[in-house]
Amino acid sequence: EDQVTQSPEALRLQEGESSSLNCSYTVSGLRGLFWYRQDPGKGPEFLFTLYSAGEEKEKERLKATLTKKESFLHITAPKPEDSATYLCAVPTLEGKSTFGDGTTLTVKP
Amino acid sequence: DSGVTQTPKHLITATGQRVTLRCSPRSGDLSVYWYQQSLDQGLQFLIQYYNGEERAKGNILERFSAQQFPDLHSELNLSSLELGDSALYFCASSVVAASGNTIYFGEGSWLTVV
Numbered sequence: 001e002d003q004v005t006q007s008p009e010a011l012r013l014q015e016g017e018s019s020s021l022n023c024s025y026t027v028s029g030l031r032g033l034f035w036y037r038q039d040p041g042k043g044p045e046f047l048f049t050l051y052s053a054g055e056e057k058e059k060e061r062l063k064a065t066l067t068k069k070e071s072f073l074h075i076t077a078p079k080p081e082d083s084a085t086y087l088c089a090v091p092t093l094e095g096k097s098t099f100g101d102g103t104t105l106t107v108k109p
Numbered sequence: 110d111s112g113v114t115q116t117p118k119h120l121i122t123a124t125g126q127r128v129t130l131r132c133s134p135r136s137g138d139l140s141v142y143w144y145q146q147s148l149d150q151g152l153q154f155l156i157q158y159y160n161g162e163e164r165a166k167g168n169i170l171e172r173f174s175a176q177q178f179p180d181l182h183s184e185l186n187l188s189s190l191e192l193g194d195s196a197l198y199f200c201a202s203s204v205v206a207a208s209g210n211t212i213y214f215g216e217g218s219w220l221t222v223v
Contacts, residue, residue, distance in 0.1 A: 034211065041217075041219070043199055043216045045111070046111075046211055046214075049211055091212075096165050097154070099151055099152040102151060
């Protein structure tokens with residue numbers, strides 16, 4: 001069974017303080033990895049898809065990277081509006097996704 | 110706006126009652142997924158449909174059922190409701206039911222059972 005573990009559970013940063021979130025996974029065969037952002041009471045918002053080890057994708061202050069066993073979401077010079085829960089997920093053969101429990105990021109001004 | 114529409118946005122009902130949550134997928138998407146998110150819990154996969162047929166099943170209770178109609182909209186039926194069923198229920202959709210396809214989520218239906 002596919003498993004996804006995210007760390008840390010919570011991360012508090014000062015505005016401008018860069019850091020990384022980790023997503024480790026155990027899957028029978030990697031078919032991609034997704035990153036989502038979720039604001040309280042809202043639906044997850046798609047950020048990135050990574051398909052192969054070594055792949056990187058960027059969007060504003062976020063950069064996602066993928067290795068054979070884990071993915072990192074790097075946040076450079078974060079702003080308070082980056083505060084949210086960040087979820088990673090791996091898809092199954094049928095297309096559904098198994099989600100990690102998320103990392104709740106708080107960026108203080 | 111993901112393009113996935115869910116109704117109602119909020120629902121308060123009593124224990125033992127039955128409710129129906131509705132989802133319209135993004136235009137062109139054939140696969141629909143239902144997820145449950147309780148307070149302080151992660152997203153739990155319930156069930157997936159593809160072009161009207163059940164494709165995958167997760168930890169969905171027997172009191173819950175779903176279907177996808179010919180126009181591709183989907184409904185999740187929750188019956189004999191219990192307090193523990195209070196949660197955010199998300200619908201998501203993707204173009205096809207294949208791994209690697211991005212899943213887009215709706216804004217969710219908040220269910221409160223009192």
